[in-house]
Amino acid sequence: MTHVPVLLKEVIKVLDPKPGEFFVDGTLGAGGHARAIIERTKGRGLFLGIDWDEKALEAFRPEVASRGNVILAHGNYAEIPELLKKLQTPKIDGLVLDLGLSSDQLESSGRGFSFMRNEPLDMRYNRNEEERPTAAQVVNSFSEEALTDIIFKYGEEKFARRIAKKIVERRRETRIMTTEELVRVIESAVPGRGKERIHPATRAFQALRIYVNGELQNLESILKSLPDVMEEGGRATVISFHSLEDRLVKNAFRELVLAKKADLINKKPISPGPPEIRGNPRSRSAKLRAIRFK
Ligand SMILES: C[S@@+](CC[C@H](N)C(=O)[O-])C[C@H]1O[C@@H](n2cnc3c(N)ncnc32)[C@H](O)[C@@H]1O
Numbered sequence: 001m002t003h004v005p006v007l008l009k010e011v012i013k014v015l016d017p018k019p020g021e022f023f024v025d026g027t028l029g030a031g032g033h034a035r036a037i038i039e040r041t042k043g044r045g046l047f048l049g050i051d052w053d054e055k056a057l058e059a060f061r062p063e064v065a066s067r068g069n070v071i072l073a074h075g076n077y078a079e080i081p082e083l084l085k086k087l088q089t090p091k092i093d094g095l096v097l098d099l100g101l102s103s104d105q106l107e108s109s110g111r112g113f114s115f116m117r118n119e120p121l122d123m124r125y126n127r128n129e130e131e132r133p134t135a136a137q138v139v140n141s142f143s144e145e146a147l148t149d150i151i152f153k154y155g156e157e158k159f160a161r162r163i164a165k166k167i168v169e170r171r172r173e174t175r176i177m178t179t180e181e182l183v184r185v186i187e188s189a190v191p192g193r194g195k196e197r198i199h200p201a202t203r204a205f206q207a208l209r210i211y212v213n214g215e216l217q218n219l220e221s222i223l224k225s226l227p228d229v230m231e232e233g234g235r236a237t238v239i240s241f242h243s244l245e246d247r248l249v250k251n252a253f254r255e256l257v258l259a260k261k262a263d264l265i266n267k268k269p270i271s272p273g274p275p276e277i278r279g280n281p282r283s284r285s286a287k288l289r290a291i292r293f294k
Pocket residue numbers: 003004005006026027028029030031032033034050051052053056075076077078098099100101102103125218
């Protein structure tokens with residue numbers, strides 16, 4: 001299946017990559033945005049592609065192996081400032097962040113991101129980080145109160161308390177190690193949800209993924225670092241997929257504008273139109289915001 005990056009045309013329009021510029025894609029994924037940026041800079045300038053998931057980098061590496069001006073790095077985009085220092089290229093002309101998980105991860109990572117597949121409950125983008133608890137560790141060891149907080153805060157799930165209670169009851173009998181087991185527990189906690197547009201496990205799965213990977217903390221951290229890494233005239237764009245992320249981006253950009261450090265490229269966030277949503281349902285909740293530094 002060809003992977004279609006979300007809001008590709010719009011990303012390229014707001015970033016407006018030119019030959020000789022230095023671009024960073026902090027969420028390389030299948031490389032859709034990266035490919036288009038590299039093409040626009042015509043082999044002149046520098047491109048740094050980062051992903052926390054080594055599998056994504058390995059899949060893209062052969063495509064750019066012969067390009068001396070493309071660097072791929074395994075890591076967290078929150079660490080972009082340190083990475084740039086190491087590369088001795090502290091400032092960049094463009095940054096794209098396409099948040100969350102890729103279709104590949106959802107469909108075939110084997111890490112339990114999707115409630116539609118029966119897989120082990122892991123949910124870490126970066127499996128090499130052993131100190132980071134997996135979703136199974138969270139579900140089987142956190143207190144009922146902590147689980148309620150995570151599911152409510154990161155999933156905006158109104159039945160968070162009931163789901164957490166059922167998880168704790170279930171794990172007294174046996175550890176919950178797979179997505180299928182967790183889905184069954186969630187379904188038993190929220191009966192009568194069959195008529196809703198989304199699956200009853202959607203919000204709780206989102207919450208666990210966000211918690212396990214510290215997604216909002218990563219985003220907050222890079223948003224705070226933007227003035228240190230963006231060149232004068234540099235463009236930064238973020239595509240978010242839920243209101244928790246979008247709120248952080250919106251507020252951070254507003255503060256940068258108030259501090260006269262940047263201007264909004266678009267007053268309102270850009271969303272995909274019906275044809276894109278039809279072709280790529282994952283794009284339906286996407287919102288793109290972009291700023292230009294002064
Ligand atoms: C939505 S996909 C990106 C798709 C990509 N723009 C494309 O065109 O194919 C998000 C990617 O970001 C990665 N990711 C998530 N959090 C990250 C982080 N904190 N640092 C680096 N990569 C991260 C995921 O592993 C995933 O591959």
